[in-house]
Amino acid sequence: MSAALDTATATRSGKGHNDENFPVASHLIHPRHRPAILAFYNYVRAGDDIADHADLSPERKIAMLDALADALTGAGPADPEAAPLKRELAARGLPPLHALELLDAFRMDARKNRYADWDELIHYCRYSAMPVGRFVLDVHGEDPARVYKTSDAICAALQVLNHLQDCGKDFRTLDRVYIPEETLRKHGARVEMLGEARATPQLRAAIRDLAERTLGLLEEGRPLPDRIDDTRLSMEIAAIHRLAVLLTRGLLTRDPLSEKVHHGKAAFAFIALGAAAGALARRPFRGRAAA
Structure with missing residues (x-):
């Protein structure tokens, strides 16, 4: 199994946007914006789960985070966690910068x-x-x-x-x-x-x-x-x-x-x-x- 596919399976915590301490894309947000915000949340949640995984070495975490980044930018194989955000970014003409910066934070957590x-x-x-x-x-x-x-x-x-x-x-x-x-x-x-x-x-x-x-x-x-x-x-x-x-x-x-x-x-x-x-x-x- 590839590093990219690993991110969607073994490392997931099961935590979703409704489990967070503060609202994530609540119904106050206009319905046209909620899919993009939830796609962003799910992508960075996958990265956070990697960084917090107790059984992965720092080196393995970094490799998996790199694969998750490459899936978003198109530099590597597709990942089911990255695909929805990639579509939303393309539809809105937005760069992947903010999501990639969060992966930098998760790399910090790994080290x-x-x-x-x-x-x-x-x-x-x-x-x-x-x-x-x-x-x-x-x-x-x-x-x-x-x-x-x-x-x-x-x-x-x-x-x-x-x-x-x-x-x-x-x-x-x-x-x-x-x-x-x-x-x-x-x-x-x-x-x-x-x-x-x-x-x-x-x-x-x-x-x-x-x-x-x-x-x-x-x-x-x-x-x-x-x-x-x-x-x-x-x-x-x-x-x-x-x-x-x-x-x-x-x-x-x-x-x-x-x-x-x-x-x-x-x-x-x-x-x-x-x-x-x-x-x-x-x-x-x-x-x-x-x-």
């Missing part, structure tokens, strides 16, 4: 399991998170000069938030630690503390430190919904932003090793709906026509 400082972590987010927002914006025809910067801040915040929520699991299952070594040292924490049932005071302090920095990123990204021309996308991003703020604030007081940080589904939906409605209510006051 690297520790981060020295905040800047190094944000560099990882540049490839692991920011391309997702940029792709969605490009699909909607938004102006990069108006929206990329604030989108990048929100996407980086979502990535760090996910890292903090999953910090114990990532350490136990993958020996992967995204909390920067500099932050751990600053608060007298050690990597091994991530394997305990409850976070120590030192580790809690490190997590709060990163949560506060994440709230700063979310504040940078706060103007994004009002800069977006597509009304439905504006509502979607407003909902995601509100949920991220509340979850990040939760990490200031909750222990992700022993407590649930997520809200229940009903509360999740209520919060998202309120934020989306707020974004809709602001549309007449944006100063430019909305799609």
Whole structure:
């Protein structure tokens, strides 16, 4: 079996877009855009599953990610995970750049399991998170000069938030630690503390430190919904932003090793709906026509 075909079979986790912490192409997104976003999600999900596979060597992961990239660009054999995205990109005249950058992040995951400082972590987010927002914006025809910067801040915040929520699991299952070594040292924490049932005071302090920095990123990204021309996308991003703020604030007081940080589904939906409605209510006051 070829490396490309392997990506569609043995490495898949079974996780889908409905299992993610934040909405992926929810029904707020116009139906004409959802197929492209879901094709992008499924492609990068295949890459993420390779990077997180416990039984593959780093070298094997890199080879499989390279095959997945070649399937998208046409430099190698076809892959069932790449074909739908390849069709969507061709139909819209979009390049494969954002998807390929995410594969670069997965290659980092295959080779690297520790981060020295905040800047190094944000560099990882540049490839692991920011391309997702940029792709969605490009699909909607938004102006990069108006929206990329604030989108990048929100996407980086979502990535760090996910890292903090999953910090114990990532350490136990993958020996992967995204909390920067500099932050751990600053608060007298050690990597091994991530394997305990409850976070120590030192580790809690490190997590709060990163949560506060994440709230700063979310504040940078706060103007994004009002800069977006597509009304439905504006509502979607407003909902995601509100949920991220509340979850990040939760990490200031909750222990992700022993407590649930997520809200229940009903509360999740209520919060998202309120934020989306707020974004809709602001549309007449944006100063430019909305799609």
